[in-house]
Amino acid sequence: MSISDSTSSATDTPLADLPATLQRLRAAWQAAKPDQAQRRDDLLRLRAALKRRLPEMADAIAADFGHRSRHESLLADGMTVLGEIDHLLRHLKRWMRPQRVGAGWRLWPARAEVRPVPVGVVGVIAPWNYPVNLALIPLATAIAAGNHVYLKPSEHTPRTAQFLQSLLAEVFPPQRVAVALGAAEVAGAFAALPLDHLVFTGSTAVGRKVMAAAAPNLTPLTLELGGKSxxxxxxxxxxxxxxxxxxxxxxxxxxxxxxxxxxxxxxxxxxxxxxxxxxxxxxxxxxxxxxxxxxxxxxxxxxxxxxxxxxxxxxxxxxxxxxxxxxxxxxxxxxxxxxxxxxxxxxxxxxxxxxxxxxxxxxxxxxxxxxxxxxxxxxxxxxxxxxxxxxxxxxxxxxxxxxxxxxxxxxxxxxxxxxxALPFGGIGPSGMGAYHGRAGFDAFSKALPILWQSRWAASDWLKPPYARIARLVDLLLR
Incomplete structure (x- = not known):
């Protein structure tokens, strides 16, 4: 499957390394799922590293574009990402709390809750137009939700891709965040990995290819596409x-x-x-x-x-x-x-x-x-x-x-x-799903329903012979 029309380079990640890297990320996540303290520490260190290296970031983007307004890079790929991380840090504790819900009188005295739990390894395929913003905002949100991340930056901005690889290696160990570099062949193989969630930002045409590649694994997708706005x-x-x-x-x-x-x-x-x-x-x-x-x-x-x-x-x-x-x-x-x-x-x-x-x-x-x-x-x-x-x-x-x-x-x-605080996403050919803020945290989490049964439970009566509860059932159905 061709995800782009670029040619490969000497820096491409070998295709054989992709599943091995995913296996390493997933095994490390399974062995030590990040708690709230770890997530906050990760976000704080990512924020500090990015802020310190903003001039380097702007230089890399400008080199990839031939000329990119330095102010636009600092605003769109710097300040916006830092602001999103601040928002995640501000609300993370509240978002992680289980939500108590009613179990209903029929299940009394059981208790029910919905608990947000991480899904595992989130893949991110980032585009070239805002190559840091559209890589790090989904990455940071996935980290906030307790996941490990596998990032594929755009091959159209190779210097920025190398900057991202260096930045993330400074902040995260390789078993928690990994970066794959390469063009069409690498992107196609990346989209076909059995990830626990995949975020793709790009054109509608390529989004369809990504969706087709992910379909055999039933990989959940967030597709941020385009169209004529x-x-x-x-x-x-x-x-x-x-x-x-x-x-x-x-x-x-x-x-x-x-x-x-x-x-x-x-x-x-x-x-x-x-x-x-x-x-x-x-x-x-x-x-x-x-x-x-x-x-x-x-x-x-x-x-x-x-x-x-x-x-x-x-x-x-x-x-x-x-x-x-x-x-x-x-x-x-x-x-x-x-x-x-x-x-x-x-x-x-x-x-x-x-x-x-x-x-x-x-x-x-x-x-x-x-x-x-x-x-x-x-x-x-x-x-x-x-x-x-x-x-x-x-x-x-x-x-x-x-x-x-x-x-x-x-x-x-x-x-x-x-x-x-607003979810960002498309609809129909312009995309599916959404992220940013709480919407992203929820997208990269599993809403786990949990019923806590009590020592005594009405379910003890839900067994044959049913004749002993026939009258009660008849009353409940009226």
Whole structure:
């Protein structure tokens, strides 16, 4: 099974080592399941090591991308991870407590509880776009739940993968956290391991392959996929503010974000004004792109060519393609630099409306009524994120009632991902399951039901001959 189209390298983990490593992790977990003190200590040491090595992390990510805004790396791959670890530490004691539940009068005087217990070894297949965030947040959550972890970082960010391997080796012994390096063959074999839970973040197409590889083992999955996440700008919402918040969501990390606004639906007659407001945002944020140190480049040549292909297709269809900044073509090719770009009124047949864009290209389509906008959203697969923009609560509620999405930020974009208490996950083709905060702790735990029987129990009567309790049963069934 091909999980990616990358070639292997000399640093690839030998395929024969994968099951042996899993066996080592599971045996160590079985021999000494982490208690609360161990989990807290692990999280604290991981936090301290990551915080100390943040400059090294940012350098590794920048080297993999060709250029990645240092501030974006520190925010998205540093601060967000540290914040999630803090949230886990703050709530871990309470989450670990067994929950007393009623056993029902028929089982009196028995007591019942639900106890969260770790599942064993959690596998994590991390992507390249936020290569530390999307590796360490599920890893830290699995550790908080009392598991051991087997991590497979993305081969598209090899320096960051090596950084993660070094960081985790500093914090954890190899029998508790292990890292597998490699490309397609390694990723396919990793997904086929009999893990106790597997987290995958990536495209829907690859997610289907991961699910197929995991199916023979019935491995429980959390799939964080993608799709075309829409923004709906209603007629009452100020365009300047909409442009500012869309610009952050779309051009942070040069749009290489699974929950970036993929296209915008704008009320008829305001699309030209929105383009001008977006142009003003580009100028205010990046100037004339003479250096563009705060603007991230496209991660590799394959992704760059794919995005250029969308623009070529749009121009071939006669669509209006508006580049909101200008750079020399030679520089753009050399640096894999695609400036913020808007495509006006693309039809459903345009390539950029058929696939998740995952780059700094923003299609704008007009709608006449809110019902029309909702129908456009519902005519596609259920998205990973949805962004309604309106100060009219009734309009927002109408959108939320009529659509289904993995998550929602109202009057902004991206930010529901950063709310530690909110579960993060998709639905349908955009994913299954969720993690972050309590949702992640629960996902990587088994809710173990336990009934504590008393010295005397009604069950002592549940045996033949039943004639002696026939009248009681008859009364209970009335």
């Amino acid at each position: 829409p923004a709906i700008v209603c007629a009452d919402y100020p365009l300047a503010q909409a442009a500012a918040r869309l610009a952050t969501g779309k051009w942070f990390n040069a749009g290489q974000t699974c929950i970036a606004p993929d296209y915008v639906l704008i009320d008829a007659g305001r699309s030209a004004a929105l383009v001008q407001a977006l142009r003003a945002q580009v100028l205010a944020r990046y100037g004339d792109f003479a250096a563009a140190d705060d603007y991230t480049r496209i991660v590799n040549e394959g992704q760059y060519r794919r995005l250029r292909g969308y623009l070529d297709d749009a121009r071939a269809r006669g669509l209006e393609v508006v580049e909101l900044a200008r750079v020399e073509p030679e520089r753009a090719e050399r640096e894999r630099l695609i400036v913020p770009t808007v495509v006006l009124q693309p039809g459903d047949d345009a390539l950029l409306m058929q696939e998740e864009i995952f780059g700094p290209i923003l299609p704008l389509r007009s709608y006449r009524t809110l019902d029309e906008a909702i129908a456009l959203v519902n005519g596609r697969d259920r998205p990973l994120a949805l962004y309604p923009f309106s100060h009219d609560r009734a309009q927002v509620e109408a959108i939320l009632h009529a659509t289904v999405a993995g998550g929602v930020t109202v009057n902004d974009s991206l930010l529901h991902f950063a709310a530690n």
